[in-house]
Amino acid sequence: MIVIQLFYVLLLLLVPKTLGISEEMQELAKQLHATCVSETGAKEDDISNAVKGIFSEDEGFKCYLKCLMSQMAIIDDDGTIDVEAMVAILPDELVEHATPIVRKCGSIKGSNACDSAWLTHQCYYREGPEHYFLF
Secondary structure, three states, rough: HHHHHHHHHHHHOOOOOOOOOHHHHHHHHHHHHHHHHHHHHHHHHHHHOOOOOOOOOOOOHHHHHHHHHHHHOOOOOOOOOHHHHHHHHOOHHHHHHHHHHHHOOOOOOOOOOHHHHHHHHHHHHHHHHHHHOOO
């Protein structure tokens, strides 16, 4: 159950804000955000700039993205994203938008796990900027 709840937080990265998100999911997203900012030292400006397609090269920001994915158990320590696990737990109302993006981007390998998450998030943005946002 917790993995499914955490996956919904990832969907906050891929879908528009106009899809109503329950208060429970909003609270979970806030907690996850706070945890990952605390662990990585990511700057709020870097996080909000990503929504505009500006992906900071700061290692803290890259590791913030990896932290989000790690907390949701969809990226391993080597930075490999389990694409099919993500697709398998997509809620019905998001399958149409998120599945093609997730599958097309796959798991992009970078120089380390944080870089892999960063590169993959850039792909998510390129493939669906209208569906991408961060907390």
